[in-house]
Amino acid sequence: MSTFLVTGADLAPQAMALLEGHDVIFAGKTPSEDDIVELCRVHNPEAVIMRYSRIGATAMDAAPALKVISKHGSGTDTIDKVAAKARGIAVVAAAGANAAAVAEQALALLLACTKSVVTLDARMHAGHWDKATHKSVELGGRTVGLIGLGAIGLRFARMADALGMRVIGFDPFAKELPDYIERVELPAIWERADAISLHCPLTEENRGLLNAKTLAQCKGGVIVVNTARGGLIDESALLSAVQSGQVMCAGLDSFAVEPMTAGHPFQGQKGFVLSPHIGGVTSDAYVNMGVAAVKNALEVLSRQPAHA
Template sequence: MSGKKVILITGSDLADVALRMLEDYEPVFTGRQPTEAQLIALCQQHNPVAILVRYGKITASVMDAAPGLKVISKHGSGIDVIDVEAAAARGVMVRAAAGANAAAVSEHTWALILACAKSVIPLDRRLRAGHWDKATHKSLELEGRTLGLIGLGAIGSRVAKIACAFGMKVLAYDPYANTVPPECERVDELKDILMHADVLSLHCPLTQQNKGMINASTLAYCKPGAILVNTARGGLIDDAALAAALRAGTLRWAALDSFSSEPLSTPHVWEEIDNVILSPHVGGVSDASYVKMGTGAAANILQVLQTSSQTETTH
């Protein structure tokens, strides 16, 4: 080891420019999908001053294994994998690279919406099997339809702007948003947005209050034939209830980029459901966002460590 203080990176790589930002520290990579036991062992071995979180969960036990820990910085915007209350109790700062992947996630959201509305996957499969469905197929035209957004942060706001280019009406439900973009009409009750949305897209963080918010009761409010897209967090949806709605045809399509348990293992509930599109939580990962998330996470670490150092010096 170099003698430098350690920054633990829960992954196997980081953008080169972000690594150069952290050159005064020793980076230690955990590898992909580290377990709690592995994280604890590495913390006990290296006592990192910072943890840069790409994969895995940072629990109270992990924090306790690193008494010198000052900051936990997320490589992205979602901090639900970090025990924020435990960090606060231990005086450990938690930071996120807010907005760094907004363009990537909003683009992926629209890729999924369009794939559902235009039946991209089933048409491809049938054509490869020798069928020519031109005379019988009708896709869903988005112009004049209603997009319902749950969550109106950096990502939801970008999705709203793109919807306007398609000529869609945009309804937004976000009780925590102080302002609403001019493209959106605010809705105060969740059931109201479910009742009117032809396409429903989730863009809110996962909390104890909204866990399982899309369930049998709320799905009952949805318009028949609606499309549901989730590029936020899997825990927002009750999988069994969504699967039942898709099988019954209550929903036309769903597209999921995140899951309550990751990585998605087999067997799983979606294997036998044809009207769902799956992607492995890659919405926020693009060539550009990889760099932006890395540099954002690194900048957050440096800011906290610099402030901590100055405070210690004055005392």
């Protein structure tokens, strides 16, 4: 029997069923890093199921029995992987478990930007009828540039292709790609894409990938969609690009600091469609991610000698 710490308030029943016979500790809805450190100190878990907050070296040192940190999702940037490696702690992720959900959110944001869904809805509710003055953007025949061609990027690419879009993509780690994706380098994304959608993990190398310099290299009126990590974008540069019209619209599901607080410059700003990092939050993805996270953790523990 092992002790599992879940950095959240719940897991899907299907995931909990896999943990029958194990001790499961829940950190609550919004645990802080300090909360996680204290729970590690008190319970000394063998496994952490990482849902919310961050986990670093201090928490790892507080749990000498810790063997594995398993992400309830695909992005592991909230885990100090260098510290984990130094301590022999495995870091695993539920890659692909929420691919359909996030890809659909990216498409929804792209459509909301091109079809002015949010602004037209507000105008209609206010009693206006803008048929004579409004023109939408048609996606068929336009080029979408994808940065990141993992499970989510590939799923999105398939939907974009079905809409009649040309799909170009950059991912140095992607191997075989379907024939409807043209593999390109980043300069071609900036030069050719009518819309750019981010689907890559956040690393120190790509932090601020979309910045004043790269946004200036993009086509005028480009659309930016981000359902990956907020740190991929220099938010002040994006704000300036939207205000100038260099970016026609930005559809964002992730932000540099989360949760977004009152007074953020994107709030109330024309040209932004915002959602609170819920791309992967569907009933199906909740089950898929929970089950995958638990299975990944159990698989690592099965290869480890039991803690004395």
